[in-house]
Amino acid sequence: MTQLSALVLFSGGQDSTVCLFQSLTRFDRVETVGFDYGQRHRVELECRATLLERLKTAFPEQAKRLGPDHMVDMGGLAALSQTSLTRDVAIEMTDRGLPNSFVPGRNLLFFTYAAALGYRRGIKTLVGGMCETDYSGYPDCRQDTMDALELALRLGTETDFDIQTPLMRIDKAGTWALAAELGGPVLVDLIIENTHTCYLGDRTTRHAWGYGCGTCPACELRAKGYNIWKTSLD
Secondary structure (H helix, E strand, C coil): CCCCCCEEEECCHHHHHHHHHHHHCCCCEEEEEEEECCCCCHHHHHHHHHHHHHHHHHHHHHCCCCEEEEEEECHHHHHHHCCCCCCCCCCCCCCCCCECCCCCHHHHHHHHHHHHHHHHCCCCEEEECCCCCCCCCHHHHCHHHHHHHHHHHHHCCCCCCCCCCCCCCHHHHHHHHHHHHHHHHHHHEEEEECCCCCCCCCCCCECEECCCCCCCCHHHHHHHHHHHHHHCCC
């Protein structure tokens, strides 16, 4: 019997954690890949390691499907991009109408590297937490970008890669709701305590929705989604 397998782009953040858990309910075998690209909030790399261990403890049945974790060194991206996500500067809007936290080519490279890894590992399904419904406006998070990239990967490798983005059409409140639906309060609590979203890498301030500065775009989106979701439960 052929096993269904997936490779999840797992950063240690809320979105990729939800995608990972959902994949563990849908696929027979799931591997994970993370990227060290010189990110300012590299604390997320520490969080992802902790998250994987906590998932195994909290959800032993799902964890049976969890395969190897892979880490890719992409340090050169920080030198090329010079953004507020890769250097210590204030986050602000640019003349292009995008926040300067946008790292050009980041998701394109992530999936290209993931496809190279998947090619070697015999995995054709690549899963990412990109979303264009409730996001910072990054063009490499859009569905059109994912569709074009999937085609390029298929042509460039002669392999039927399938890029899946389960969160593409739902907002952050919907992501919290999906986490609750998939793993109940245990998964929600794990996301609050152990995932990292804050662009500034702040793990000192604990909010109802988790740790972060509370003012960067990533924190604002996460907090807003959490508050809307919690209100919907009342």
